[in-house]
Amino acid sequence: xxxxxxxxxxxxxxxxxxxxxxxxxxxxxxxxxxxxxxxxxxxxxxxxxxxxxxxxxxxxxxxxxxxxxxxxxxxxxxxxxxxxxxxxxxxxxxxxxxxxxxxxxxxxxxxxxx
Amino acid sequence: xxxxxxxxxxxxxxxxxxxxxxxxxxxxxxxxxxxxxxxxxxxxxxxxxxxxxxxxxxxxxxxxxxxxxxxxxxxxxxxxxxxxxxxxxxxxxxxxxxxxxxxxxxxxxxxxxxxx
Numbered sequence: 354x355x356x357x358x359x360x361x362x363x364x365x366x367x368x369x370x371x372x373x374x375x376x377x378x379x380x381x382x383x384x385x386x387x388x389x390x391x392x393x394x395x396x397x398x399x400x401x402x403x404x405x406x407x408x409x410x411x412x413x414x415x416x417x418x419x420x421x422x423x424x425x426x427x428x429x430x431x432x433x434x435x436x437x438x439x440x441x442x443x444x445x446x447x448x449x450x451x452x453x454x455x456x457x458x459x460x461x462x463x464x465x466x467x
Numbered sequence: 468x469x470x471x472x473x474x475x476x477x478x479x480x481x482x483x484x485x486x487x488x489x490x491x492x493x494x495x496x497x498x499x500x501x502x503x504x505x506x507x508x509x510x511x512x513x514x515x516x517x518x519x520x521x522x523x524x525x526x527x528x529x530x531x532x533x534x535x536x537x538x539x540x541x542x543x544x545x546x547x548x549x550x551x552x553x554x555x556x557x558x559x560x561x562x563x564x565x566x567x568x569x570x571x572x573x574x575x576x577x578x579x580x581x582x583x
């Protein structure tokens with residue numbers, strides 16, 4: 354079974370703090386993704402990576418950055434957290450670039466910024 | 468840009484009722500379509516997907532979806548829902564990212580509440 358794990362299920366941070374969200378997958382997948390999920394807005398793509406050290410902006414990259422130094426790990430960074438970044442953050446991974454491949458999701462990190 | 472519309476924000480059904488959740492997408496070319504489900508407290512998981520061939524796709528737990536190209540639709544159906552189907556359902560379409568890979572564009576989701 355594919356496993357995507359995220360470092361924390363719940364996180365509470367203060368405005369202005371630097372926040373790191375970590376994601377690890379164990380299936381040697383090339384592609385990894387970060388989404389945020391908000392009620393009534395569905396899932397919105399923040400960043401994705403199709404290879405080590407490669408990254409591409411998604412639909413809402415402002416206020417976020419990412420890092421992928423190793424194939425299995427994809428980190429989302431909030432340089433200076435703000436209250437409007439309070440959300441559920443989902444990491445996902447997918448094997449190759451085949452358009453039919455399934456995307457597998459982690460359990461999510463619920464981040465609250467006070 | 469691709470977009471996915473899910474017409475119902477919240478659907479409430481009694482057990483044994485039939486279910487149909489609407490999904491429309493905007494892209495006119497070759498598409499791959501997915502339905503994901505998120506049960507309360509659990510992570511998103513794949514329910515079914517359409518890649519090519521038979522437009523009627525069967526998934527897990529008795530769900531099916533029909534791809535109708537002329538209507539740009541991929542509606543999810545189940546003949547008889549159970550309380551355990553209470554969840555949020557997301558329709559998604561593949562979008563070519565231009566970086567040699569594909570990414571999913573999701574609809575806003577439909578919450579299904581099944582009353583025992």
